[in-house]
Amino acid sequence: MKSAMNWLRPILGAVLLGTLWAQDGKALFQANCASCHAVNKRVVGPALKGVHERWGNDEAELIKFIQNSQAYINGNFKYSAYAKKLYEEYNRTVMTAFTGLTEAEIKSILDYIKAETEALAKAEAAPAAASSGSTPAAGEGAGTASPILWVLALALGAISLALLITVAALSKVLQPQEAESISRPSLWERLQPVLRSKRFIALVLLIGFVWWVSATTVKARSVGLHKGYQPVQPIAFSHKLHAGQYKIACQYCHVGVEKGKSATIPSTNICMNCHNYIQEGSRYGTKEIAKILESWETGKPIEWVRIHNLPDLVYFNHAQHVKVGGIACQTCHGPVEEMEEVYQYSDLSMGWCINCHRQTKVDLTANPYYERLHQALKEKTVTVEQIGGLECSKCHY
Ligand code: HEC
Ligand code: HEC
Ligand code: HEC
Ligand code: HEC
Ligand code: HEC
Ligand code: HEC
Numbered sequence: 001m002k003s004a005m006n007w008l009r010p011i012l013g014a015v016l017l018g019t020l021w022a023q024d025g026k027a028l029f030q031a032n033c034a035s036c037h038a039v040n041k042r043v044v045g046p047a048l049k050g051v052h053e054r055w056g057n058d059e060a061e062l063i064k065f066i067q068n069s070q071a072y073i074n075g076n077f078k079y080s081a082y083a084k085k086l087y088e089e090y091n092r093t094v095m096t097a098f099t100g101l102t103e104a105e106i107k108s109i110l111d112y113i114k115a116e117t118e119a120l121a122k123a124e125a126a127p128a129a130a131s132s133g134s135t136p137a138a139g140e141g142a143g144t145a146s147p148i149l150w151v152l153a154l155a156l157g158a159i160s161l162a163l164l165i166t167v168a169a170l171s172k173v174l175q176p177q178e179a180e181s182i183s184r185p186s187l188w189e190r191l192q193p194v195l196r197s198k199r200f201i202a203l204v205l206l207i208g209f210v211w212w213v214s215a216t217t218v219k220a221r222s223v224g225l226h227k228g229y230q231p232v233q234p235i236a237f238s239h240k241l242h243a244g245q246y247k248i249a250c251q252y253c254h255v256g257v258e259k260g261k262s263a264t265i266p267s268t269n270i271c272m273n274c275h276n277y278i279q280e281g282s283r284y285g286t287k288e289i290a291k292i293l294e295s296w297e298t299g300k301p302i303e304w305v306r307i308h309n310l311p312d313l314v315y316f317n318h319a320q321h322v323k324v325g326g327i328a329c330q331t332c333h334g335p336v337e338e339m340e341e342v343y344q345y346s347d348l349s350m351g352w353c354i355n356c357h358r359q360t361k362v363d364l365t366a367n368p369y370y371e372r373l374h375q376a377l378k379e380k381t382v383t384v385e386q387i388g389g390l391e392c393s394k395c396h397y
Helices: 002-032 059-067 069-074 080-089 103-134 142-174 177-182 187-196 198-224 239-245 268-275 287-298 318-324 329-333 350-359 368-377
Strands: 361-363 381-383
Touching: 002 103, 059 069, 059 103, 069 080, 142 198, 187 198, 268 287, 350 381
Parallel strands: none
Antiparallel strands: 361 381
16 A cells, blocks of 8 residues: 555656646746736737747757746857847847746746647637738729729619510510410520620620720729828828827938938837837727737838839939928828828829929028029029929939
């Protein structure tokens, strides 16, 4: 009896510990890691979901890293290069060493993280499948083309239905009385002569033609000019909040605007200057800001949908207009600081550029670049037209 107990004890112990580990993992995580980590979002350190995948499912290496991350980063282990990169990415924030935790304890924490990752993936899979149909359409003008096409498709359907009814009614009237009693011809047989008639074919061709013309013109018009164009963006970013309420300067985010051709759309790290600390918004909670953190963690840029788009044959330079010309963003882009979502305010047509160049005066005295011209013209101000702003080659490559 006693010897049997001695023999059983380690086995029982292992089983007991095994069941306790999974529960202990959570408690150990809360006590040691939660101040810097969460499973589903970045806190001080990275979100830990999927960490097994990032470490090639090599728990032995993970345990070494967690016990002493600095030794691991500076040492020569399997994932030292990766860990060093991560450390740089996190602005050299030193993760606490956990030499006091045993391998078994760390393993139980890792088990907990793994279980949470799987639970999260399951929870995400359900709504993701439901909403995958509503991803923002990048196709330009798709929004304007479809209503017209739908109306046409409906009209086509209605006409076909009306035709079928007339055909049915007509054939009933024209049907010889005796034929009916012998064998009623099927609907298909009655329809055939009508389907083959020239009038019907002409009608179908006409409808097809009208549909084709409207579809192609709608598409052609949407290539260059689409004033008011306002696509759905991947994150509910609000200019009204950032540029309006918090008065963040346009140039803080659109860093290129005074330096060169393009104003540029801010990269994720500009957002992170603030959203490293602000992880919850008053309107959407953590939902929208989490997308910034995800882009930051994965290194995948946020896929903003471009709104303004001149054709390739046109050259437009922001610095020339904003810095040299002194034109306010709002003259061309409208009251952006009041827009929840940006839309295209001006039509960006050639006429729009030319009109402004005809009317806008350039102060020659304010710009040393025009000194020679100024002396030659003996005028203080001239229009953009007079300095060559209507020459084709200035705007066209
Ligand atoms: C003081 C804050 C802090 C604490 C506490 C902390 N970590 Fe970290 N952890 C970090 C930082 C910061 C990094 C990013 C790498 C670096 O800077 O060294 C990181 C990285 C990691 C990584 C690698 C993540 C990846 O994406 O590859 C793991 C795994 C990890 N920590 C696990 C833990 C565990 C488990 C605990 C608790 C036992 C813990 N950490 C406690 C700050 C912390
Ligand atoms: C906090 C950063 C931030 C600030 C400040 C900011 N913007 Fe933006 N802006 C963005 C982002 C991100 C986008 C892309 C998403 C979008 O279109 O809403 C964008 C898009 C735009 C676009 C449309 C670009 C396109 O796709 O064609 C215009 C125009 C614009 N901003 C003008 C302004 C003006 C003018 C101001 C100042 C009144 C300003 N922005 C301030 C971040 C910012
Ligand atoms: C200079 C600081 C700063 C920068 C840079 C910044 N934000 Fe914000 N952002 C804020 C502040 C402040 C709030 C308001 C938080 C609140 O609602 O309490 C906010 C809120 C938000 C919200 C949540 C709105 C809500 O109510 O839930 C989103 C989404 C957001 N920002 C996206 C972005 C994106 C995308 C960028 C980068 C293009 C960016 N922010 C850059 C300061 C900034
Ligand atoms: C003279 C008119 C004009 C002024 C002033 C102007 N823009 Fe633009 N902006 C444009 C045009 C035109 C485009 C389209 C450029 C293209 O497609 O190449 C554009 C595009 C943009 C874009 C999209 C990305 C890019 O660089 O092409 C952003 C962002 C933007 N402007 C921000 C600003 C900001 C911020 C200011 C003020 C500091 C400003 N713009 C001033 C005419 C203007
Ligand atoms: C709101 C008025 C305004 C609009 C709209 C405008 N521009 Fe201009 N543009 C100016 C001014 C002012 C200057 C002169 C800047 C300077 O050099 O002092 C200028 C200068 C230029 C120049 C340089 C001309 C030269 O002789 O060096 C080019 C090229 C140009 N614009 C292209 C465009 C294009 C392309 C568009 C339309 C997509 C456009 N501009 C729309 C006001 C405008
Ligand atoms: C101030 C700038 C500017 C000047 C100067 C200018 N253009 Fe343009 N041009 C544009 C812009 C912007 C567009 C694109 C408009 C659009 O999207 O339809 C354009 C478009 C065109 C197109 C293509 C039209 C189309 O429907 O695709 C032609 C051709 C053209 N320009 C010829 C000229 C010729 C010839 C001159 C000289 C007499 C000239 N442009 C001077 C700005 C300019």
